[in-house]
Amino acid sequence: MDLVCERNKLNSAVNNAQKAVSERSTLPILEGILLKTDNNTLTLTGNNTELAIRCRIESDVKEQGSVVVSSKIFSDIVKRLPDNRVHIEYKKDHNNIVTLRSGNSKFDILGIDPIDFPDIPKIISDNFITISAKKFNNMIKKTIFAVAQDETKPVFTGELLSIDNDEIRLVALDGFRLAIRNDKMDRNYGTNKVIIPGKNLSEISKILSDIDGDITIIFDDKSVQINTEEITIVSRLLSGNFINYEKIIPTEYKTRVIADTREFQDSIERASVILRDEKSNTVKLNINNNRIEITSSSEHGSVYEEMAANVEGLDIEIGFNSKYLIEILRAIDDESICMEFTNNVGPCIIKPIDGNSYIYFILPVKLAR
Amino acid sequence: MDLVCERNKLNSAVNNAQKAVSERSTLPILEGILLKTDNNTLTLTGNNTELAIRCRIESDVKEQGSVVVSSKIFSDIVKRLPDNRVHIEYKKDHNNIVTLRSGNSKFDILGIDPIDFPDIPKIISDNFITISAKKFNNMIKKTIFAVAQDETKPVFTGELLSIDNDEIRLVALDGFRLAIRNDKMDRNYGTNKVIIPGKNLSEISKILSDIDGDITIIFDDKSVQINTEEITIVSRLLSGNFINYEKIIPTEYKTRVIADTREFQDSIERASVILRDEKSNTVKLNINNNRIEITSSSEHGSVYEEMAANVEGLDIEIGFNSKYLIEILRAIDDESICMEFTNNVGPCIIKPIDGNSYIYFILPVKLAR
Numbered sequence: 001m002d003l004v005c006e007r008n009k010l011n012s013a014v015n016n017a018q019k020a021v022s023e024r025s026t027l028p029i030l031e032g033i034l035l036k037t038d039n040n041t042l043t044l045t046g047n048n049t050e051l052a053i054r055c056r057i058e059s060d061v062k063e064q065g066s067v068v069v070s071s072k073i074f075s076d077i078v079k080r081l082p083d084n085r086v087h088i089e090y091k092k093d094h095n096n097i098v099t100l101r102s103g104n105s106k107f108d109i110l111g112i113d114p115i116d117f118p119d120i121p122k123i124i125s126d127n128f129i130t131i132s133a134k135k136f137n138n139m140i141k142k143t144i145f146a147v148a149q150d151e152t153k154p155v156f157t158g159e160l161l162s163i164d165n166d167e168i169r170l171v172a173l174d175g176f177r178l179a180i181r182n183d184k185m186d187r188n189y190g191t192n193k194v195i196i197p198g199k200n201l202s203e204i205s206k207i208l209s210d211i212d213g214d215i216t217i218i219f220d221d222k223s224v225q226i227n228t229e230e231i232t233i234v235s236r237l238l239s240g241n242f243i244n245y246e247k248i249i250p251t252e253y254k255t256r257v258i259a260d261t262r263e264f265q266d267s268i269e270r271a272s273v274i275l276r277d278e279k280s281n282t283v284k285l286n287i288n289n290n291r292i293e294i295t296s297s298s299e300h301g302s303v304y305e306e307m308a309a310n311v312e313g314l315d316i317e318i319g320f321n322s323k324y325l326i327e328i329l330r331a332i333d334d335e336s337i338c339m340e341f342t343n344n345v346g347p348c349i350i351k352p353i354d355g356n357s358y359i360y361f362i363l364p365v366k367l368a369r
Numbered sequence: 370m371d372l373v374c375e376r377n378k379l380n381s382a383v384n385n386a387q388k389a390v391s392e393r394s395t396l397p398i399l400e401g402i403l404l405k406t407d408n409n410t411l412t413l414t415g416n417n418t419e420l421a422i423r424c425r426i427e428s429d430v431k432e433q434g435s436v437v438v439s440s441k442i443f444s445d446i447v448k449r450l451p452d453n454r455v456h457i458e459y460k461k462d463h464n465n466i467v468t469l470r471s472g473n474s475k476f477d478i479l480g481i482d483p484i485d486f487p488d489i490p491k492i493i494s495d496n497f498i499t500i501s502a503k504k505f506n507n508m509i510k511k512t513i514f515a516v517a518q519d520e521t522k523p524v525f526t527g528e529l530l531s532i533d534n535d536e537i538r539l540v541a542l543d544g545f546r547l548a549i550r551n552d553k554m555d556r557n558y559g560t561n562k563v564i565i566p567g568k569n570l571s572e573i574s575k576i577l578s579d580i581d582g583d584i585t586i587i588f589d590d591k592s593v594q595i596n597t598e599e600i601t602i603v604s605r606l607l608s609g610n611f612i613n614y615e616k617i618i619p620t621e622y623k624t625r626v627i628a629d630t631r632e633f634q635d636s637i638e639r640a641s642v643i644l645r646d647e648k649s650n651t652v653k654l655n656i657n658n659n660r661i662e663i664t665s666s667s668e669h670g671s672v673y674e675e676m677a678a679n680v681e682g683l684d685i686e687i688g689f690n691s692k693y694l695i696e697i698l699r700a701i702d703d704e705s706i707c708m709e710f711t712n713n714v715g716p717c718i719i720k721p722i723d724g725n726s727y728i729y730f731i732l733p734v735k736l737a738r
Contacts, residue, residue, distance in 0.1 A: 073643060080638060105636070106673040306473045
């Protein structure tokens, strides 16, 4: 392999491919990035067998070839290269050494034979959608916090991606809260449901942050593939059935509150200041007379907050895990929110005043008497 | 105690006082901040018995008093207060509760009787200097990295502050390198030498970053006191004799190199990329023919760097701990540096091309053959 490419493009490709590289693996090759030429393109691939990311950059290739290099060492070198012109050379018979040259610097690092580098699953399917990268990333960022962290029900460590004609929906739930984001696409794409692992979506989200324009998402039974102009991402899917979450969302309410989102969030955050351990993490809402009283207490003291709100229906006193409530409020950009309650043992639904771009659902905690 | 003050001033005073509060102490009162009124001033004091910081803010005091509050809880509350107007109230008979009110928020937190809060040492002395805060802070920041981290020789966990008429000097050394910064003051202040604990200087440096104008530094045998307009900092001194470091600085050299500081630093940093553990941390310099060759090697590979430099005297091949060398180079703002070598087992001296604002000294490491 013998090629010349640009440091800045190489650096951004390494940073992206690295997101699918194992931090620590019993197989050293999984801690590596595969460099491979394809005519005048250099591809960089990270693949931890759950998630694979392949990035393409233009390159002036004198001699085709492929080699795996340590992801950590290679990325540390690339980001410090003194000149934007980088020369990469690898000859198998030369002690497996990969040589990088840039400016007056020369780096010799160990190359690994790519023969054992895992293949990326090939997706052959007619099921696909096209959506703006920003839109899809926004849906991930505003639901991902509700993905289950423990593995007792593996299916809830993923998010349900549901396609229904021109509607796209992401759903995450962890047994205490539920996060749903809806958006529209430009045309109908039939129906489809897949479950994508949450930790892969987190990495995908970081990559999409830098992407303008559209992405294509292709599905088969086992995998989902996301294509941008220069990057191909393949994630395995989770098997199993997602819960019928729509059934658990109440359609009626006894109390309905319209409140300023930031004012409510700030109040809950202030009330949480004295809640410093898992055991005492409850904020209490007392809703009456067009007013929300927010109180909390712990061994460290107590907090009383009060804010105006538009309240319709019955008075209610209800407690929530403050961390869960704050995470939901942080995911909402709207100036005002609508909260619906049935009673103080049933869920609270948080949704927009107009439209259905999101639904959040949070279970209350029992109040100490 | 009953007073009204401004949140923003209170917040910055809490942040400063907090730097002298124990993170974890067997005495809960040392994890607290002392609030104390003095006519129309509120003082906030943190005191871990090694370092004390007292901050004064204007306050509308209705009833004088004092109380200690948990530093963590109090600072978390203050930074989130909704309104710039803060009302603080404490009545001993009211279950020792301190009440903060701001906007529609009310916080009740536990107050601790201030009777056991440690006194700040009083310094009665005619020994003092006046110097710009920025200047003194710059001297700290550019020497503090060379303070010894291990406690085997306690005196080297501090920095020597030496006053000689209108000259001020800070010295840190850890057995592998030595860092000296010199500056001038506006007038003569006699002579004085004290050793200030490095970890206290780190906290002092953070406070001085926000201070414009001059500070006064007062010394006695046991303590040093730094006064700004609104803050009083008292640090205990380390006892013992600092090494006669001037004796170990060579006055002659066999090789003298003038090099571009950033280019040299970048080369050393690149050569360090493959040096990933304590055992193999050596960069080798090969100085000859108006050129510095920088090489390194480890199990991860090898690096070769080369840069032009102005070399006078004998050729030399010498090795250094890359981390130590990088820390020194990062502390130098000058465009070019002068390096002097005697031989490859003697120290390297790094100093400015003109003047004596700094002297750094680094011992070489033996090169493997």
